[in-house]
Amino acid sequence: MASGNPTIKQLEYFVSVAESGTFRRAAERLGISQPTLTAQIYSLEKSLTLTLFERSRSGTTLTPAGRELLNNARQVIEEMRGLMDQAAMINSGPGGTFRIGVSPTVGPYLLPHILSGLNHAYPSLKLYVRENMPKALELDLLEGRLDLVLIPQPFGTSRLTTEVLFHEPLQLIVPEGHQLAKLKQIKTRHLRDQNILTLEAQYSSYHQVRTVCEALGANIARDYEGTSLDALRQMVMMGVGVAFLPALYIYSEIHQPQGLIVRDIDELKLQRTHVLAWRRNSPNRAFYRQLAENIRSLVKENLGQAKVTF
Incomplete structure (x- = not known):
């Protein structure tokens, strides 16, 4: 006993x-x-x-x-924290400290546009932000070290609930002197035999770009996989190849003149779907859905020119 x-x-x-x-x-x-x-x-x-x-x-x-x-x-601890958070929300509205994970290819280009709005909507809410690779964030969420994650799909487990926030296109960037930069419209056939630069395989966009390259006969430059979006941009500027970069990054970091041309590809819909995710049995799940709606509204309000869709 x-x-x-x-x-x-x-x-x-x-x-x-x-x-x-x-x-x-x-x-x-x-x-x-x-x-x-x-x-x-x-x-x-x-x-x-x-x-x-x-x-x-x-x-x-x-x-x-x-x-x-x-x-x-871990579940018992989470339930107790949830109980205390729920009591605090009943008393004074949503508040407390929540640990949120974001991918380094998302956070720096999204959070500056939404954190101020979230702080205005929830003055007592504190977000502890942690950047890491998507798989590491997923594990931290499952094991209770994080309360929420905001990263691109897909997730590899049914133990998480996800709420779609928005869709972000991946756009092609090429150097000004590149043959593709001279075309008024770039078709999918123009990508055949082109050297495409990508992030490392631990990023979800790598697998999307690889699938496109295999379908269109383009070449992934495996010796030049980037460790960051900035690294990809620099390699494109040096003429190593061309790359598909997320629209939020382009909106934030690529401004003319910079020696780069940004193009959409006719007949090609390449995009990332960003989600807010939490553990399926989280006691704060009702608030998390409300938070997801707030984030969507702030993205619509502040990033309307970044070509994101909903």
Whole structure:
């Protein structure tokens, strides 16, 4: 029989040790002493009548029982945070701190146009923004380190709920002296045998561009995969190839004269679909849908000239 019920604080300590890998790092992360943390984990294990961690000189690992309970512990913590957030919203409207993840190919070109509006709509709301690769953000969301993510589709799991925000075209950029720059209209057939520069494979747009290149007979310049949108732009300017860049980036960063020509391709609809995503059972899901609608409205208001659609 279990002796007493675990506390929320004990579950938070359990999750922190599991994520940190050692009691020392977890104690530093939590801002408590290591003996206090050890005592609380021991009390939790006694309450559950289970051993949660295997301890060794090299670190701390979860036992099979610990691995099985970890996601449940995260869900309990999330439900409690959701309860407190919901109570705060009832008392004084939406507020509190929410952790949101964004892709580095989205955040810098979108957030400056919406954060001020969100702050005006929700004066008590604080957004802690973290940039990372899409797959890493998805994992952080699933494991509770983030509350929301704003990144391009697709997602690889049904455990998340997504709300479509807007569609963003990918437009072709070419150097001024390039043969394609001389054409009044660029057709898909003109891309045959062209060298197309892309981001690395960990970005969703890479797979979109690769599919287009395979269909049209264009060549992906695999030796010149970019680590950022700025890197792609610079390589295009140096004549290494041409590239499809997101419309928000072009709207924000590419201004004439810059030695670059921006073109749409007839008969080719290449775009990114941006979504706001959260865990399917999140207690704040009603507010997240409201937040998604606010973001859509701000994009329509502030980025109408960036060729995004809804």
